[in-house]
Amino acid sequence: MTTIQDVAKHAGVGAATVSRVLSGNGYVKQTTRERVMRSIEELNYTPNEMARNLFHGKSGIVAVIIPELSHPFFSEMVSAIEVGLCNLGYQTMVCNTFYEKNYELRYLEMLKRQRVDGIIFGAHTSLAAEMYQELQRPVIGLDRRLADTIPLVAADHVAGGRMAAEELIRSGCRNVVQFGEVEDSVITPASQRHFVFRKVVEANGVTCSAYPKQPSYSAYNTYQEAAARLFSEHPDVDGIFGTDLYAAACLQYALCHGIRVPEDVKIIAYDGTHITRFLNPDMTTICQPIQELADESVRLITELIKGNTIHEKEIILPVRLRRGNTTTGNAAAESTETDSTAALLQQ
């Protein structure tokens, strides 16, 4: 492969001169410029974005850091981000942190050395916000609150938690379990839904138990094991709230064990990835606006890369309830008091 050095040697100039020709920045004598262009042509050298970008301090690459690309929520999100970035001429570098601090540190080191123009950060982090600020390049938090100076794009998880609670209450549940509420875990905007869910159901006299989410997604069995444990430890459960895969595993367990859904137990999923569309009975789901989250993330990061100021500190996008047949709520009974949520969070 022809390098900038080959061109420089062929043209009898320094590599920096070739770069100046490529970038159009800095003075190059007309005869030298023509000699360099001839060498570029003769050697079939592709005017290299790296060479150009090096001298502009730009790579044309945006890094997307997420916990686990194979998780349906993140694969649908990163796919949408990639399309958005590609349409604006950027390329997408993907980084899986697997909920591991060590992986996260490794990527931060790589990203320090490898110039990326910006970072969309959607992993769970336990690192200090300063570490991201030290990168000295645009960062946005996708469903992650990193620092006051770093814009956040997230779904309205407060509304999501409330809507899930209200749907189970409307369906007559008295004894619900949710997956994901953990006292000492990393607090992300998404964890708000669990606090709100508990507050709303308990305010309605419904018992609420909780299981922590597992750290990693790859081992499918753990979802099935979590479902089995739930039904064994809570034989009287009549309502379940969990992300798509927890909800799917609970539905599978129930149907395999003669527990009727929705007659004996109601289930409501959270996220709305493809798996919720292929189940039977079809799953009632709080859907995150994945496409819109991706679009806003792309818009913010590319604005920051262009050096523009972002005035919005937070962009919170609405979620919606897609009612299937795993709950028995009905549209007529839906609450219209949406402004009570803020009050709930204040309590």
Place this chain on the structure above:
Amino acid sequence: MTTIQDVAKHAGVGAATVSRVLSGNGYVKQTTRERVMRSIEELNYTPNEMARNLFHGKSGIVAVIIPELSHPFFSEMVSAIEVGLCNLGYQTMVCNTFYEKNYELRYLEMLKRQRVDGIIFGAHTSLAAEMYQELQRPVIGLDRRLADTIPLVAADHVAGGRMAAEELIRSGCRNVVQFGEVEDSVITPASQRHFVFRKVVEANGVTCSAYPKQPSYSAYNTYQEAAARLFSEHPDVDGIFGTDLYAAACLQYALCHGIRVPEDVKIIAYDGTHITRFLNPDMTTICQPIQELADESVRLITELIKGNTIHEKEIILPVRLRRGNTTTGNAAAESTETDSTAALLQQ
């Protein structure tokens, strides 16, 4: 952000000198070297992989080109590839082609300009192999036969098609339908399974009908529509073979319409992504070795990047049957004649 030019200006040298200091290649006077190092330190300049790589003709980036990252098969694959590449110090750039020639062309243009060290190509392509060879950098085909000179990593789809056919035959099917067999579509190694499937079932006196696969995955409804059309046009179908999402949609349709699985209709899925683990009854599946396909792709591309010769033109990895409750075959009846497959393909 500090650029190499800032360092050069601060040190009173050319950018090429800074790059020589960074890369350790080429002569730089000791006093100049020290002056550059001081400037790097004072300006808190991160020794930039781009700068170093530019002069080595390397970026440390591998591009992975696939049809659609949000499809479970590709998201699980790319996730595993990313982990493998990261462990070897490479970063992963992801490119969705959406089965569109225009997207593919756009990426090829981008990749010409943006120096990536190698390409793992797993998209459906209708471009000439020469276009990939013109990139003049290492390429491997992941489940795609691009050219004789480009190594291929693929699952043993011939065995996969045969195993699916034999399982439906063992389950007593007389009238089967498969999704994905298209006369004039792009021929990939994966399409072999459809030819083999038809040959094996027809050799056993079983009727075989076929539906084409839809081009894109994002619109979930089309799977459900395909399932509805199948049952409407083939009311006597008693065996179905399709990728995970087709199989899941058919299972869902059958259960919603009082068609018993496996009593009335048997279903066997192909791929083995996470969705097949969350269904009820649990889905009989031909599982592709996703982790091994990723591992071999990473091994081959990084060997080629290092300039090593690959002696294997093709790496074909075994698939396996995971028997669930959507078929009624049993292990005792399984054929052990695996070498008849080659003969079948010759016919």
